[in-house]
Amino acid sequence: MKDLAEVRLNGRELGVVWTAPWRVAIPSGVLKEKGNEMEIAVVNLWNNRVLGDSKLPAAQRVTLSNANGGGLALLPSGLLGPVRFMAEGQQ
Secondary structure, eight states: SSSSHHHHHHEEEEEEEOOOOOOOOOOTTSOOOSOOOOEEEEEEOHHHHHHHTSSGGGGGGGSSOSSOOOOOOOOBBOSSSSSOOOOOTOO
């Protein structure tokens, strides 16, 4: 995961992760027998937002910056690999 994410389970906020080991605790009573819904909201890197905006018409930009992209590449961001759900103690 790169770089920051908010985690929710069944509508309950479980916390924000930004460093290894990238884990959140699930309080008692939040996990259901079945039909659980996990939500992971990943925050994009500011560099990517500014570079992305520089490629849009001025009226569609979210940020104000003097950056023009200059041929720079976007940095890896988001869920970059498989996501695993594990009980504490599992490897």
